[in-house]
Amino acid sequence: xxxxxxxxxxxxxxxxxxxxxxxxxxxxxxxxxxxxxxxxxxxxxxxxxxxxxxxxxxxxxxxxxxxxxxxxxxxxxxxxxxxxxxxxxxxxxxxxxxxxxxxxxxxxxxxxxxx
Amino acid sequence: xxxxxxxxxxxxxxxxxxxxxxxxxxxxxxxxxxxxxxxxxxxxxxxxxxxxxxxxxxxxxxxxxxxxxxxxxxxxxxxxxxxxxxxxxxxxxxxxxxxxxxxxxxxxxxxxxxxxxxxxxxxxxxxxxxxxxxxxxxxxxxxxxxxxxxxxxxxxxxxxxxxxxxxxxxxxxxxxxxxxxxxxxxxxxxxxxxxxxxxxxxxxxxxxxxxxxxxxxxxxxxxxxxxxxxxxxxxxxxxxxxxxxxxxxxxxxxxxxxxxxxxxxxxxxxxxxxxxxxxxxxxxxxxxxxxxxxxxxxxxxxxxxxxxxxxxxxxxxxxxxxxxxxxxxxxxxxxxxxxxxxxxxxxxxxxxxxxxxxxxxxxxxxxxxxxxxxxxxxxxxxxxxxxxxxxxxxxxxxxxxxxxxxx
Numbered sequence: 328x329x330x331x332x333x334x335x336x337x338x339x340x341x342x343x344x345x346x347x348x349x350x351x352x353x354x355x356x357x358x359x360x361x362x363x364x365x366x367x368x369x370x371x372x373x374x375x376x377x378x379x380x381x382x383x384x385x386x387x388x389x390x391x392x393x394x395x396x397x398x399x400x401x402x403x404x405x406x407x408x409x410x411x412x413x414x415x416x417x418x419x420x421x422x423x424x425x426x427x428x429x430x431x432x433x434x435x436x437x438x439x440x441x442x
Numbered sequence: 443x444x445x446x447x448x449x450x451x452x453x454x455x456x457x458x459x460x461x462x463x464x465x466x467x468x469x470x471x472x473x474x475x476x477x478x479x480x481x482x483x484x485x486x487x488x489x490x491x492x493x494x495x496x497x498x499x500x501x502x503x504x505x506x507x508x509x510x511x512x513x514x515x516x517x518x519x520x521x522x523x524x525x526x527x528x529x530x531x532x533x534x535x536x537x538x539x540x541x542x543x544x545x546x547x548x549x550x551x552x553x554x555x556x557x558x559x560x561x562x563x564x565x566x567x568x569x570x571x572x573x574x575x576x577x578x579x580x581x582x583x584x585x586x587x588x589x590x591x592x593x594x595x596x597x598x599x600x601x602x603x604x605x606x607x608x609x610x611x612x613x614x615x616x617x618x619x620x621x622x623x624x625x626x627x628x629x630x631x632x633x634x635x636x637x638x639x640x641x642x643x644x645x646x647x648x649x650x651x652x653x654x655x656x657x658x659x660x661x662x663x664x665x666x667x668x669x670x671x672x673x674x675x676x677x678x679x680x681x682x683x684x685x686x687x688x689x690x691x692x693x694x695x696x697x698x699x700x701x702x703x704x705x706x707x708x709x710x711x712x713x714x715x716x717x718x719x720x721x722x723x724x725x726x727x728x729x730x731x732x733x734x735x736x737x738x739x740x741x742x743x744x745x746x747x748x749x750x751x752x753x754x755x756x757x758x759x760x761x762x763x764x765x766x767x768x769x770x771x772x773x774x775x776x777x778x779x780x781x782x783x784x785x786x787x788x789x790x791x792x793x794x795x796x797x798x799x800x801x802x803x804x805x806x807x808x809x810x811x812x813x814x815x816x817x818x819x820x821x822x823x824x825x826x827x828x829x830x831x832x833x834x835x836x837x838x839x840x841x842x843x844x845x846x847x848x849x
């Protein structure tokens with residue numbers, strides 16, 4: 328192994344590409360795992376599989392979602408640009424990017440409503 | 443496999459432990475009480491089974507506390523379902539001649555020391571940037587999906603909490619015994635939508651232990667043996683994002699295998715202890731273990747069906763929601779299943795454990811002497827019907843394989 332799966336993934340994020348692996352039969356895999364060397368770039372279209380609003384005792388509520396990408400893999404993320412209560416299962420979304428947490432962190436894939 | 447039976451069972455410090463007791467102390471106290479219940483002493487124990495988020499070396503702590511050098515130890519950690527797995531592993535060890543008397547024990551001081559120290563969550567770097575609050579956030583996502591897919595309602599979820607509370611009101615040791623209505627549950631502060639604080643289990647201290655030996659030896663001891671009729675485990679993912687279908691747990695596999703081994707069906711079960719970390723979990727396990735069809739768990743729990751006057755007694759102590767929840771609650775469920783057989787006339791008592799974000803599932807079927815005697819007949823009936831140990835599970839396993847390929 329020359330580079331960790333996390334490293335390959337992060338480098339794609341810096342190019343604002345959402346990368347995922349496929350197995351020998353071409354079936355998508357996410358999260359990135361050791362043992363798979365073939366990567367593909369997602370078109371970034373997907374559907375909200377499930378959604379929850381986290382309500383901290385002292386703080387602003389925020390959303391956490393699971394997105395099913397059209398290529399057939401699932402990832403955790405959040406939907407931006409809309410109140411977390413208005414994110415519903417089945418909502419169509421498209422990839423967007425936020426700055427990473429800190430100067431070293433790569434951009435973070437998030438989603439917005441696919442109007 | 444050599445048949446085994448539970449010959450001793452006890453709980454200790456459920457709720458709040460005495461000041462100064464460590465998690466290991468709580469575990470040891472429960473262990474000593476379970477051994478006394480069996481009429482045995484630590485010197486009789488040659489197999490030790492334990493795991494705990496607070497005690498990464500739990501079996502070593504336990505053996506040291508009891509001042510024994512066991513022949514065989516197993517610290518399998520699969521969260522709250524660990525003790526059910528320990529039952530399965532203990533009987534394999536007994537059958538293989540690796541030990542004769544197996545002690546399974548657990549202790550927690552998570553209320554006294556705080557959950558942040560007692561139950562450190564393994565961080566998944568692929569989920570962490572989105573700040574899920576775990577484990578509740580994972581269960582909230584599963585609940586939301588179940589509601590979307592099957593029309594499960596907040597009122598049905600609340601009914602699980604209300605039934606647990608009604609059982610707890612008959613348990614003088616229960617942590618929460620005040621009256622609780624569906625409206626109270628719905629009005630409680632939200633934690634992670636759609637789950638509110640009354641949909642979540644308690645955070646308490648507590649310990650429990652059971653002692654297992656061969657059926658032959660069990661018959662020589664002071665308590666009527668509680669027979670292990672079936673036991674099985676399965677796990678499907680570590681973190682919630684990798685769960686193939688958030689509405690179906692691998693309890694379909696553990697349940698199918700445990701029932702097949704016992705030659706029983708859910709209709710034969712007199713009581714069920716179903717790990718209730720959150721109100722959604724008994725609903726999922728009622729479905730996945732075959733008490734009702736997938737998606738029917740919400741309607742199933744209505745009208746007090748799993749409460750004290752219902753047709754299927756579930757979580758008869760008040761469970762994790764109202765009795766106590768010491769971090770990993772599998773062992774108290776097994777102890778209660780033992781009590782059901784010993785004191786409530788149950789012939790078949792089920793205990794089902796769950797660990798992580800619906801990750802690991804383990805099912806144990808316990809039975810009375812009468813149920814144990816029925817076993818050969820049940821096996822014959824099964825072979826007449828042409829069932830195999832894996833017949834029903836096959837479809838679910840294929841579904842898991844299909845799901846897995848896309849993750």
